[in-house]
Amino acid sequence: xxxQVLLVRRNIxxxxxxxxxxxxxxxxxxxxxxxAIVFTYVLLAVLAPLIAPYNxxxxxxxxxxxxxxxxIGSVEADSRFMxxxxxxxxxxxxxxxxxxxxxxLIGVFATCLQLVLGVSIGLIAGYFGGxxxxxxxxxxxxxxxxxxxxxxxxxxxxxxxxxxxxxxxEFAIVAIxxxxxxxxxxQYARTVRACVLAAKKQEYVDAARVxxxxxxxxxxxxxxxxxxxxxxxxxxxxVANAIITEASLSFLGLGMxxxxxxxxxxxxxxxxxxxxxxxxxxxxxxxxxxxxIVAINLLGDWLRDVLNPKIYN
Amino acid sequence: xxxxxxxxxxxxLFKYFNVSGGLLDQLSVQxxxxxxxxxxxxxxxxxxxxxxxxxxxxxxxxSGCGKTTVGRTIMGLLPPSSGEISYRGERIDHLSRSxxxxxxxxxxxxxxxxxxxxxxxxxxxxxxxxxVRFHNPRHSTAELKEKVKEVMESVGIDPKWGARxxxxxxxxxxQRISIARALMVDPEFIVADEPIxxxxxxxxxxxxxxxGDAREQRGLTYLFITHDLSVVEHFxxxxxxMYLGRICxxxxxxxxxxxxxxxxxxxxxSAIPKLGKQKSPHIRMRGEVPxxxxxxxxxxxxxxxxxxxxxxxxxxxxLKNESSEAQVACHGIEHSWF
Numbered sequence: 339x340x341x342q343v344l345l346v347r348r349n350i351x352x353x354x355x356x357x358x359x360x361x362x363x364x365x366x367x368x369x370x371x372x373x374a375i376v377f378t379y380v381l382l383a384v385l386a387p388l389i390a391p392y393n394x395x396x397x398x399x400x401x402x403x404x405x406x407x408x409x410i411g412s413v414e415a416d417s418r419f420m421x422x423x424x425x426x427x428x429x430x431x432x433x434x435x436x437x438x439x440x441x442x443l444i445g446v447f448a449t450c451l452q453l454v455l456g457v458s459i460g461l462i463a464g465y466f467g468g469x470x471x472x473x474x475x476x477x478x479x480x481x482x483x484x485x486x487x488x489x490x491x492x493x494x495x496x497x498x499x500x501x502x503x504x505x506x507x508e509f510a511i512v513a514i515x516x517x518x519x520x521x522x523x524x525q526y527a528r529t530v531r532a533c534v535l536a537a538k539k540q541e542y543v544d545a546a547r548v549x550x551x552x553x554x555x556x557x558x559x560x561x562x563x564x565x566x567x568x569x570x571x572x573x574x575x576x577v578a579n580a581i582i583t584e585a586s587l588s589f590l591g592l593g594m595x596x597x598x599x600x601x602x603x604x605x606x607x608x609x610x611x612x613x614x615x616x617x618x619x620x621x622x623x624x625x626x627x628x629x630x631i632v633a634i635n636l637l638g639d640w641l642r643d644v645l646n647p648k649i650y651n
Numbered sequence: 652x653x654x655x656x657x658x659x660x661x662x663x664l665f666k667y668f669n670v671s672g673g674l675l676d677q678l679s680v681q682x683x684x685x686x687x688x689x690x691x692x693x694x695x696x697x698x699x700x701x702x703x704x705x706x707x708x709x710x711x712x713x714s715g716c717g718k719t720t721v722g723r724t725i726m727g728l729l730p731p732s733s734g735e736i737s738y739r740g741e742r743i744d745h746l747s748r749s750x751x752x753x754x755x756x757x758x759x760x761x762x763x764x765x766x767x768x769x770x771x772x773x774x775x776x777x778x779x780x781x782x783v784r785f786h787n788p789r790h791s792t793a794e795l796k797e798k799v800k801e802v803m804e805s806v807g808i809d810p811k812w813g814a815r816x817x818x819x820x821x822x823x824x825x826q827r828i829s830i831a832r833a834l835m836v837d838p839e840f841i842v843a844d845e846p847i848x849x850x851x852x853x854x855x856x857x858x859x860x861x862x863g864d865a866r867e868q869r870g871l872t873y874l875f876i877t878h879d880l881s882v883v884e885h886f887x888x889x890x891x892x893m894y895l896g897r898i899c900x901x902x903x904x905x906x907x908x909x910x911x912x913x914x915x916x917x918x919x920x921s922a923i924p925k926l927g928k929q930k931s932p933h934i935r936m937r938g939e940v941p942x943x944x945x946x947x948x949x950x951x952x953x954x955x956x957x958x959x960x961x962x963x964x965x966x967x968x969x970l971k972n973e974s975s976e977a978q979v980a981c982h983g984i985e986h987s988w989f
Contacts, residue, residue, distance in 0.1 A: 472673075541768035544728055545832065549782040550748065550755035559781075563772040 362644045369640035375633035383439035390432035391418070395598055400427040406616045424604075424619045425611060433604055434623055440600040441627070444514055445581040449573055451519025452580075456526020457569070461557050463527065464534025475531070478524035486521040486583055493517050494592040507595040514593060518580045529572055533565040567645040574638035578631045585627060601627045657740075658840055658872050659702040659725060659758075664734035666695040666720055666896075670944070692943045694720045696896040696951070698734070699970055702840070707866070707873045709883040709904070711919070712893035713940065718876045719763075721893070722842040725874065726760050727751060738840075756786050759833035763845040765825035769817035775828055776813030779803065783835045798835070805868075806831045806861060823854035827861065834865060842874045847882065859886060880923050884908055889976075892916045895943060895951040898970060902977030912979045914956045950982065958983045 354360055363369050382389070392399050404427035407416045415422070421430040463474040497513050498506045506513075537543060538561065546556045585602030587593035589609075594600040596607055601623045608619025671677045671690040678687055694717045702708045710718050723729045725736055727743070736744040743754055762768040769778055779799045787795070800810040806827045817825055826846060833841055843862065847855040859882065865871055877883060883890055884904060891901045892915065900913040911917045918934040936955045941947050947954050953963035962982050970978040971985055983989050 541762040541764055542770040544723075545760070545762065545768055545829075546781075547728055548726055548755065548758075548760045549785055549836075550752045551781075551785060552748070560770055564770075 359644050362640075366640055368636055372633040372636040372640070375629060376637060379438055379630050379633075380442060382435055383442050386432075386435040386439050390429075390435045391420075392429040392432040394428050394433040394436050397597070402427050406611065406619075408616070409618050409622070421622055422618045424608060425616070430604075430618065430622055433599060434601070434626055437599050437601045437604050437623060438626060438630070440511065440594060440598065441581050441584060441602065441630075442577075444511060444518070444584045444594075444600065445577040447515045448518035448522075448580040448584075449576045451515060452522045452526055452576060453569070453573065455519070456523035457530050457562075457565075459523065460527040460530025461534055461562065464531035465538060465553065465557050465561065471531070474527070478527050481521070482524045484521075486518065487586060489521045490514075490517045490583065490587055491590065491592060494587060498592065503595075507597055510594055510598070514584055514587065518583050522576065522579070525572060525576060526569070529568050530565050533568060534561055537561045537564045571638055571642045571645060574634055574641060578634040578638070581627070581634075582631060601630075656704045657701045658704045658738065659700075659874070660737045661698050661700045661721070661725065662735045662737075664695050664698040664700075664721070664724060664736065665693075665732045666717075666724055666729060667691040667693050667732045690944055693946050694896050694943060695724065695731075695734075696946065697967075698896070698898055700891060700898060700901070702872060702874055703889075704839075704872055705870060706888040707875050707886055709875045709877060709887035709890045710893060711877060711880060711883055711890060713919075714878065715940065715943070716893045717896040717943075718878075718893055719844055720896075722760065722844045722874060722876050726758060726842055728760075752786075756836045757838055758840045758842070759836065759838040761826075761829050761833050761841060761843045761846045763848055765822055765829050765849065766817075768829050769825055771816065771818055773816070774813060775803075775808075775815055775817070775820070778817070778828065779813075779832055779835055782832060786836050802831045802834050805865070806834070822850055823857060826850060826854075826858055830858075830861060830865070834869070837869070838871070840872045840874070842876070844876045845878070846875075848877065848879065855882075862886075880920065892919065895940065895946065897951055898978075898980060899952070900977070900979045900981075901970065902973075902979075906977055912973060912977070912984055913981050914958055914983070915952050950980075956983075958989050960988070 363373070387393075404416070404419065404423050405425050407419050407423045408414055409422040409430070410417065410420055412422075419429050419431070421434070423429055424433070459474055459478075463471040494513060494517060501509070534557075543556060543560055546560050551559075581601075584593050584600060585605065588600055588602030589606045591606065593606075594603045596603055599607060604623035605620050605627070608616070608621075608623070611617075611619050612621075668691065669689060670692050671688065674687075677689055678685060680686070698717075698721055700708075700710075700721070710721060712718050720729065724731050724744075731744055734744070735742055738754055738758065743751065746754075773781075776796075776799055779802065780795055783795055783798055784790075799813065803810045803813065808824060808827050808831065812820070812824075817828070820828070826849075830846070846862070847858050850858060862873070863886065866873065875883075875887060887904045889902065890904050890907045892899045892907070892913065894915050900907065900911070900916045907916065908920065911920050918936050921932070921934040937957075938955050941951070941954065947964075949965045950956070950959070950963040950968050953959040956963065960982070966982065968980040968982050968985065970980045973979045973984065979985075
């Protein structure tokens with residue numbers, strides 16, 4: 339029994355090693371470096387509670403006397419705070435580790451929501467066609483004609499005004515995930531629908547119908563697996579987009595609260611101090627964010643090239 | 652002794668396809684008036700066809716004449732616009748998916764493109780297991796796997812290949828797997844939609860022999876759709892000739908190949924290249940195949956037929972018994988003016 343499991347595992351690893359994707363990955367330095375960066379970010383974010391020197395969410399740990407200490411390398415640096423502190427005396431390193439976690443969490447969960455919504459709607463619209471398809475795609479068009487940021491600002495501002503600031507701080511993360519997730523599903527729905535329209539004409543779908551399978555079984559077993567490649571590509575881009583959207587919202591004061599800051603709220607929080615000389619409070623989280631987004635996008639570019647057999651470079 | 656029972660029968664089968672797009676595409680302004688025009692491709696125009704139990708009925712005709720549409724409509728992949736399809740006397744064209752399930756086990760289909768007819772994300776054994784597991788949910792996995800192994804062996808595929816994906820297998824082998832998938836549920840009737848057209852000649856013979864063996868061992872009945880007349884002569888027991896969505900002539904293979912009656916069949920058969928002897932001169936047809944959107948009135952063949960008279964432009968000829976086995980749809984033969 340154990341031997342069998344081992345054999346299966348070895349087979350999967352063997353198959354991965356023999357795949358064109360693995361070969362391309364190993365021979366593409368950009369892909370390897372960006373994957374390494376993304377992996378490091380995720381690892382640091384997950385391990386943040388263990389490796390961060392302070393808990394940036396615990397207000398009792400801050401000392402106002404430690405405020406605006408520059409990162410090490412400067413004359414006034416303090417060895418307790420490697421990357422300096424912000425105006426409240428909060429350790430920047432800890433805040434950024436936790437903030438990265440929140441940003442990635444929002445990015446991933448918002449993308450998951452988009453994925454579930456968009457894929458189900460796209461599959462149904464594409465497979466059943468006709469009026470249902472026209473209706474769902476017009477809804478998607480309407481949704482796309484409102485930019486995500488605009489929808490998010492309106493909804494979050496209303497939400498903030500109705501529930502009050504205290505409750506908002508508690509539920510901000512859920513609200514942001516919901517708003518970004520609901521606003522961007524058409525990206526998935528359109529792509530999946532296009533894939534379904536192509537797959538539906540294939541004879542293996544006809545063969546499945548001749549067997550007598552239920553339409554949902556056909557969609558799930560025969561059509562969905564053939565849409566995985568484009569989904570993977572969109573998903574990487576959408577995670578980056580969601581993180582940026584959250585950062586923009588935070589910068590406008592509608593994202594994560596200062597008490598539980600994401601990278602975006604850290605940038606916004608430090609922005610007021612740039613001209614007074616405390617550049618690190620806003621610059622360090624900004625650089626962190628930019629590196630993360632660029633790495634994810636480069637990974638997405640590589641995936642798109644690998645999964646598209648028509649482009650060989 | 653051959654059983655002459657009718658297995659599958661279509662009566663007055665019509666199938667129109669709407670090709671005019673959405674509502675906005677159908678609207679146009681003519682003489683200052685808004686007009687809605689719907690373009691229909693008249694793919695099938697009253698097909699009467701009976702498939703007898705145990706035979707190989709070959710459906711032949713040039714491309715675009717509706718051969719494939721007949722096969723797909725019989726299999727329920729396309730709903731007919733009007734007409735009836737019956738299986739062993741039971742009408743099946745209006746049944747729901749769940750009430751059609753018993754017939755799905757009896758009727759199966761083999762497709763032309765063996766590449767597209769196997770899901771690229773499934774292994775061979777997963778592809779073969781799916782139909783038999785769906786129709787026999789109570790059987791154990793071991794029993795089902797035994798069945799898969801047995802059928803794979805019967806179509807000449809090593810059961811060890813079960814773990815492979817379809818793109819790892821050659822075209823001929825892939826078509827064997829398509830045949831195996833159809834055989835998994837032990838059907839009585841198989842629609843074979845140009846199953847060998849996409850294969851090269853040496854493989855064509857193998858697949859044809861495989862289909863012939865399967866027929867002998869399992870007592871199958873085929874509706875064999877093809878445009879390859881030499882295959883028909885070798886493989887078919889009866890032939891139905893189609894032109895523009897209508898059946899021109901039905902009869903025993905030997906009878907039709909020996910003495911074709913309908914002018915279109917005569918022209919079609921004269922196009923077969925023959926080695927050596929120049930027995931019959933090639934019959935040249937005038938003009939081109941009319942579009943199926945704008946069908947000719949009366950007999951669909953009248954504007955290309957050398958014998959056409961006034962009646963051919965107005966009246967649609969019906970299939971009439973010419974002998975015990977053969978039926979022809981032609982005014983000229985009905986009124987014996989040639």
